[in-house]
Amino acid sequence: MKLPRPLRAPATITRRPVSAFAGNYVHEAIGMALLPGSVRPRFEDDLWDMWGLADKARSIKRHELTWNFIKIVNPKWRVVAKEILIALLAPQHDSVLECALALRKNRSPRTCNRFLNKFIAWFNWLTTNGITSLEEVTQEHCDRFAAETQWYVPKPDAPPVQAEPETLAESVRVVQLVTLYGDLLSTDSYRAGFVPWDGRSTIKVVGGTWLRANRTPSVPDHLLQPVLATCLYLVNTVGPHLADLIEKVREDAARTKDFPRATLTHIPDVKRLIAQMHADRVPLPLTDGRTESRRIRTDGLAPLKDLAWHRLAYQAGTSTIAGDYLREKIAPELLALANDVGFEGYWARTAPTIAREENGALVPWTAPLSDTGVQSMVANVLVACLVVATALSGMRNSELVELNVGCRRQTRTKSGGTRYRLAGRLIKGQKFGGVPDEWVVIEDVHRAVALAERLLGAPPGAALFSTVALSFGLDRMRKWLEESGNRERWGLPVIPAGPISARMLRRTLALSIAARPGGLLAAKIALKHISVATTEGYAARPGGSQRLFLTEVEEAEQEKHMELTVEAFRDLKEGRKPAGPGARGLIEALQHVDAQLNEAARHDPKVLEDDRHLENLLSKLSKVLHVGAANFCWFRDPSKALCLKLAGTPNAKKPLVGMCDSARCPQATHHRSHRPVWLGQVTVIDTFVESPRVAKGEKKRLLPERDRALRVVAEIDAASPAA
Known part of the structure; x- marks a missing residue:
């Protein structure tokens, strides 16, 4: 944020005698609606509870809409903070429009909550340093505050840590906001003509830059692969059986909720049930960890501490068998049955079989489960649904939380295919509460969301994922898989x-x-399918969230292409040349860049060590690079592209990488990284040629393909001996 140079702080300030928002309800002043029955804070209140704002996003936490101005020690400055925050929330308010320097873009309540915390820190710092009026503030105070704020203690007894420039920028911005809204303030303001840091932008004050690369790390492959394999198995293989089971559990709960409590008159019925279980050799239901065992007060019932009494009562048509007196009446029969057949979980005693992930062997999909065991499995499979939806869709946290039961959309394309969509809301960068939006997803995500809806059993419109805290959920899943033995059972x-x-x-x-x-996802998911499906989503809503995700993909793609181009240049300098029909053209282009680099080094020797200068010279070449599975395509001349000739589209702007015949295309090159791909093709063909099940004619057709792959491998080895 920068104060415009022509609009300096006024030479004189005429302070309002009464605040422009005095007597107003906060929600009316900022132009937002409240839910019926919600708290209606007034401007004069020192505690603003705005949790009742309608259309708020699910990702907003309660503390972000509960603003406690009492934390500001000086009462005059509480009013200053209130007036500025309302002005940020309602820039079109008549009184705000009169402020020449006021910001004209709406800020969200979440952003203003962060500003309030910074106001509390700034104003209380002034109080601690003996300042009682904002007119006393000087640039020295601002510099000292910024210097002290950049250091913080992350946890007790830990050494101080320096904050990132972007974090410190918010503290600087709050100090400057008082100048922007000087015409609006009624109780206090900076002296006339004072502008903190002379109006410089906040990021320049703290010495940072907004143009920083995305610092969110990716999930390493050794962790991603087992997580995806596990979650996809839980969704696709275990999930349908679990959904059938949980529906039975709900039906049983609805059937038994009105059962009467057991009395002495029910004892004969219970004994007949036990006798029938003994005859059929049906185990007693195993306890699910409730406190029933604590109610046993007699030694005679101690061997039945693992019995789920409530489940036995349901089987007998009652809600509970309470009290040791009633239990002792049936204790002999229960003890005999327990000694004979023991205890076992009540649910899924005859579970259908499924194939293990590891070797395909058939095993029951689960061991018998107690009521708690069923709920625990449901909670962990819901985490798997969330992981699949997150990993294979690219949705943000705020968008995942906005998904409702009933959000799935399914349409047929003209070509006969199926497109799956998720209807939700786009929150980031939108008005408060967001706007409707849709994501085009692949079938795996659609299936995971459908399973989550069945497991929840909630009505349409209910939240599908109450949280996206994956770290906690995955830690719990990892522990559950090991302790329950299900990881070994399923071969995960x-x-x-x-x-x-x-x-x-x-x-x-x-x-x-x-x-x-x-x-990285190719081991389990066909990423081309993801790419095709999401591409349709990019075009369906040009301003939607999926189109913004494409922008992030394109930025990462440009970085990767530059990295690969620089790597090809370094390889050539070290004597590792590319192979393939397009190798000569690429070598000439890279040698031309090398000559330019050497010429520049004659005037400034440092350019040889400057990667930025090299990247500038290679930028044009990197922009025409298209990555194939077994080659690089340097698409500099569309008229030479073999794929476009084969497809009959010579005027296309991009190559058809899926149709690439890199052994013949004059713009394709093979590098060291492609050698394993071609060698793998040789191995696959050898397997088919040696198989007695493959027809002789098919083997003859495969042999030229094998020879071509071997020729490509030989060319790579010859051009790059280190391969």
């Missing part, structure tokens, strides 16, 4: 420890799409 990989968040998964997907075909 061990999930190593490591941080995973929704932001990290979104970043991973963007980098995967940008870096290469297939990406």
Whole structure:
């Protein structure tokens, strides 16, 4: 934020005798609606509870809408903070429009809550340093406050840590806001003509830059692969059986809720039930960890401490068998049954079989479960649904939380295919509460959301995911898989420890799409399918969130292409040349860049060590790079592109990488990184050729493909001996 130079702070300030917002309800002053029955704070109140604002996003926390101005020690400055915050929330208010320097863009309540915290820190710092009026504030005070604020203690007894420039910028911005709204303030303001830091932008004051790269790390492959494999297995294989089971559990709960309590008259019925269970050799229901065992006060019932008494009561048509007296009446029969057949979870005693992930062997999909065991499995499979939806859609945290039960949309395309969409709301960068938006997703995400809806059993419109705190959920899932024995039962990989968040998964997907075909997710998900489906989403709503995700992908793609181009240049300098029909043209282009670099070094030797100068010279070349699964396409001349000739589209702006025949295209090159791909093709063809099930004619057709792959490998080895 920068104060415009022509609009300096006025030479004189005429302070308002009464605040422009005096007597107003806060929600009316900022032009927002309240839900019926909500608290209606007035401007004069020192505690503004705005939790009742209608249309608020689910990602907003209660404390962000509960503003406590009492924390500001000086009562005059509480009014200053209130007036500025309302002006930020309602820039079109008549009184705010009269302020020449006022900001004209709406700020959200969440942003203003952060400003309030900074106001509290600034004003209380002034009070601590003996300042009683804002007219006493000087540039020295501003500099000292900024210097002290940049250091903070992250936790007790830890050494101080320096804040990032972007974090410190908010503290500087709050100090400058008082100048912007000097015409609006009624109780106090800076002296006439004073502008903190002479109107310089906040980021320049703190010495940072807004143009910083995305610092969210991606999920490392050794952690991503087992997490995705586990979650997809839970969603696709275990999930449908669990959904059927939880629906039975709900039906049972509805059936038994009005059962009467057991009395002496029910004892014969219970004994007949026990006798029938003994005859059929049905185990007693195992306790689910409730406090029933604590109610046993006699030694005669001690061996039944693992019995789920409530479940036995339901089987007998009653709600509970309460009291040791009633339980002792049936104790002999229960003890005999327990000694004979023991205890077992009540649910899923005859579970259908499923294939293990590891080797495909058939096993029951679960061991018998207690009521708590069912709920625990539901909670962990819901986490798996969230991971799949997050990792394979690219949705933000705020958008995931806005998904409702019933958000799925399914349409048929003209070509006969199916497109899956999720209807939600776009929050970031929009008006308070967001705007309706849709995401085009792949079938795996659609299936995960459908399963989550079944597991929740909530009515349409209810929140689908109450939280996106994946780190906690995955830690719980990892522990549950091991303790329950389900990881071994299902043959799932061990999930190593490591941080995973929704932001990290979104970043991973963007980098995967940008870096290469297939990406990190290719081991389990066909990423080309993701790319095709999401591309349709980009075009469907040009201003939507999915289009913004494409922008992030394109930025990561440009960075990756520059990295690959610089790598090709470095390889050539070290004697590792590219191979393929386009190798000669690429070598000439890189040698031309090398000559330019050497010429520049004659005047400034430092350019040889400056990667930025090299990247500037290679930028044009990197922009025509298109990454294929087994080659690089340097699309400098569309008329030479073999794929466009084969497709009959010579005027296309991009190559058809999926149709690339890199062994013949004059713009395709092969590098060291492509050698394993071609060698893998040789291995696959050899497997088919050696198989007795493959027809002889098919083997003859495969042999030229094998020879071509071997020729490409030989060319890579010859051009780059280090391969």
